[in-house]
Amino acid sequence: MGVKPMQEGSCRRDFLKAGSLGFLGIHLSQFLRAAAATPAKGKAQSCILLWLEGGPSQVDTWDPKPNSAFKPISTNVPGIQISELLPNTAKRMDKLSIVRSMHTMGSDHPQGTHYAITGHEVNPAMHFPSLGSIISKEMGPRNGVPAHVLVPQWEKSRQYEEYFRSGFLGPEVDPMAIPDPSKDGFQVPDLSLPKSVSLPAVENRKAFLKVVDNHYRAAYEGVEHANMDGFTAQAWKMLLNPAVQNAFDLSKEPDKLKERYGKDAFGQSTLLARRLVESGTRFVTAAGFHSNSWDTHAKNDEGHRDRLCPVLDRTLPALLDDLEARGLLESTVVLAMGEFGRTPFVNPDLGRDHWPTCWSLALGGGGIKGGRVVGSSDETGARITSRAISMGDVFATIYKAFGIDWTKEYDTPIGRPIKIANSLEDTTGEPIAELS
């Protein structure tokens, strides 16, 4: 007979309802959405984001121009040319499409990263969920493996990792951030029992825990107890589930394949991403290019030629081939992008600086059509000349591939509606028609 507590957060949300269409029993945005297309069941089950941290130069990769030091080459799709720095990728152009007219916000790395991965500009009053968290939430976990993984985590700074997290959606859809799998002795922390703990010891520990916690739990009621119990049960399951151990166990991959992906951080992270996706993970960010690798403020051409494109052009084709060979390409979206492009002009250090105005990305798989080019830029890759595409449009395209309603909005704890595919000027993104 006590007074039932007000549900946390219900106050504001309900107030919105009460203040608007309370008596109709529906939220206005839902009402307006009813008219929107209910997407068909999608082919995509998972997504791999190849995170090209620092921002690749569009004219030296997907959108070759005369102001690049590198020549365009033909691809296996008639009419599509990309930079000569990506010859292996060019042979698989039918599997990937290129958007050459990306227009985004944020001209420095933190702001650009936040925008690219959430579709929103940084706002001190708000923690926005990342694309991976939204997909994990909408699709839910599969096969008992973590739904959302980020590999490798940034070793020191937590600022970037924060952007890839769940924002106001809550810890269930935070990415599990794990270390660099290309390093010797790679092990996912907390995912396997310590050697000192034998399997029988697990039962002993559970028995002890029951005894020592019984007294307290009988007398007190913690709101979070049931949640924690749920997580603990899930954690035991994961620790004792060979499938989970297996999903993260890169040593099971043949050395030859490891070499095809590349034994660097990017290659091995991408290989692990494929392994995870195969096991049921929904969204993996393969972020092997840490420390703003693609941020070529100096010696842009050398960087792209010697250090960056060869790595991308080894790993990306390996991933496409591997996914296809396993029949996973039809169900796995592959998205390769950085946080912005680079200036069409070269600075005195022979570098190119940040350029969110017009840049390129590549995507395919999971039912998203390959072998297409969306949008175009002017003769130097500086401005969009046709079909401006926003981050929200890219998100909507991917959501549609999954069968997720891209017009969905989430209510924040203070009742502000947030679009999951947020386009420019606060409009809702549209799936790119040519690709779906």
Add this chain to the structure above:
Amino acid sequence: MKWMLPIFLTVAAFGADPPPVSIRVEPKEASLRGSGASQQLLVIGTYADGGERDLTGETVWKLSDPVLAAMEPGGRLVARTNGAVIATAAAAGRTAVATLHIQAVEAVREFQFSRDIGGILTQKGCNGSGCHGTVKGRGGFKLSPGGRTPKDDYEWIVKGGGYQVLTAEVKGPRTPRIDGKEPPKSLILQKATGSIAHGGGRRFAIGSAEYQAILQWVAAGAPYGPEEGRENRVTALEVFPRVVTLERNQEHRLLITARFADGRTEDFSGQALCAVNDQSVATVSGCTVKAGRLGETSVLVRAAGLAASATVGVIGPPLAAYSDPPRSNFIDGFVFDKLRRLRIPPSSLSSDQEFLRRICLDLTGTLPPPERTRQFLASDDPAKRGNLIETLMSTPEFVDYWTYRFDDLFRVGVFPNGINVKWSQMYAEWVRDSIASNKPYDQMARERIAAQGYDGPTRHYLPYDVIGPAGETMAEEMRVFFGRRLDCAQCHNHPYEAWSQDQFWGLAAFFGRVSKMGDTGAEYVVFDHPTNEAMGNGDVNGSIKLFHPRTKAELKPALLDGTVLQGSDRENPRKALADWMVKHPYFAEAAVNRMWSNFFGRGLVDPVDDFRSTNPSTHPELLDRLAADFREHGHDLRHLIRTIVSSRTYQLTGRPLEGNRDDRTNYSHAMPRALDAEVILDAIGTVTGVPETFTTGVADTPKATGQAPAGTRAIALRQPDLFYSRFLDIYGRPNRLTLPERSGKANLNEALHMLAGAAYQDKLAAPEGILRRLWNEGRTNDEVIEQFYLAAYSRFPEMAESKAIRDLIASNGNREEALRDFVWALLCSREFSENH
């Protein structure tokens, strides 16, 4: 749902009501002005148990002079002739009176757009925050939420408009919502009546009173009426009662009173929109609330562009023997009175062991050592709790812990920003000195808000090696010191609160001239740059002006009420702001609310920095009194802490009673709170005897690696972002890049870390640990069990617990492993991981 059945039974058995002790009329006295003026009267019965009930529905009225006024059914008195009339109410065998002064019945009130048209839009929900009242409106039609800015609404309706967040200019064609030539074809009428497709459905019928009012207004040429002035501008909305307690199925009318700028009041019950948050607890029809299931919810009231709220508690039948606990200080008075009204029994006083662990964690973030626990539990000194509070407040751990709490709030950190670590250390030292010397909180606030030069608090003006944007800095000061979130108003008028974009930028202008000088690339002098003078500063070329993002007008520093405070160009404008802020009622109320949440896991207003008229306090009078007490005692934080922890409310047990199990907001029993990341890591170190070693690692500068001095505790890490810690990150240490919010919510990573993580496993296995020491000393199982119970739980094990543990140890062939498993279990238990 388990409580449903007994309640039906008791309600059935309840039957005959005892008569009220007294009845009264609300309002007792009122003035009615103008033609057709009316006043809703409520008759309230007070009962022996302190409860109140709305008896208006069963009241028989008698007027001293029926010529002066008429009484409508339901208790609404309508004025007829000037004079004073006494209304006598008879209900439940008792009588009470009210006096109504009727004036100026000959005066016809002039049409006023905000009231006569705006009122309809509010009552019909058109301008709600989910419909046309959203930031950008709906369907191309935008209204201010709740009709807050009638001028804008008038413009939209009569001329049409277009809304861009970042500019006041209207692009594209305008569509008027009225049709002067053919008034019935006005869009506003056709949409609202559903005559043409309307996303919001039909709001009123053709021919209804609302329809007629709007139609006539359009036909009359759609006037705006007189400008808002003292006599017709509503400045506050009051709801009576603020707290309504109802038994199941009972009803209660709400009295909504508008207060005008000239001090006059008027009954607005007939023109307000009332909405209940949780419709399972109560429903509302007009201004009458009807009880549903047991629980507590709030009613939000909108009228005249303003919002107010009342709390509704639906309570069970009277408790046969309601025992009033003793009261230690004024806090208990407010809390226990409300509990009694809600018929929720408070739990008993905490046991000594419960109190000891709770107070040590709450005041020092540290578990009591086993010897101390033994002493305290053995002592029979009746003053031992008070003495312990004083002792703890004089420990170095108290300073460490509260420094860490305020470090969080003030965002002390290094961040990847290229600023010299020394400056951040100065900021950390400033916080620590302030706590150690018990600096008055208003002084702390002043020092931070008005900081200039190169000292500790100036550090927070630089999120990285540039001065932070004025708007963001201002919004943060408001959130920290006023407990208000103005952030939304940076881009648009706040959707649920009366914060306008103009207010936001007026306040932001106080920070508009904050500037830095110095070219070391790491250390700067922070000052307020003169507007019209070059100072030889590379960053500022004499044009340090701030402009309104929409209107593009140059901004002048202005307080919330619009008062412009522009001193000389060489003055620090933030000094005046700081003076105003610390004297403002918001300041003390935000401070005490935040402090309260440290001890109860929630604020009286919760979240602690989200004061809004639509987010009411659970105990408004207590909040007022705590704030007054804080001010009267010179903003003394230690006095405030002492007052809170000395209350019986704080010292109640966490064991719920059958009758208060579901209570989460009324403090009938202590609520378990998850230990903060730093506190639990320290506690694991203390219990195992293996403190954590912290290694530095600043973002992206792998060169800077080192160690914190041995034995440094997590709560004493002054710039935590210097120290990488997987444990702290998993357990929710905030990164302080924005105002920290610790969720304390369970998550999978935490569970995984507990079962398999290094903090648990390595410490258990460490050779220097306490378990190993006790093992080497050849202690018996009982001794080991008792020692660890005291260390982890601050209590002795129960007989049954000891036995069960002994049995488990015996059943394991490996005693050492079994003991380790036992200690592991203690550290993973909820009793250990929570403060209770």
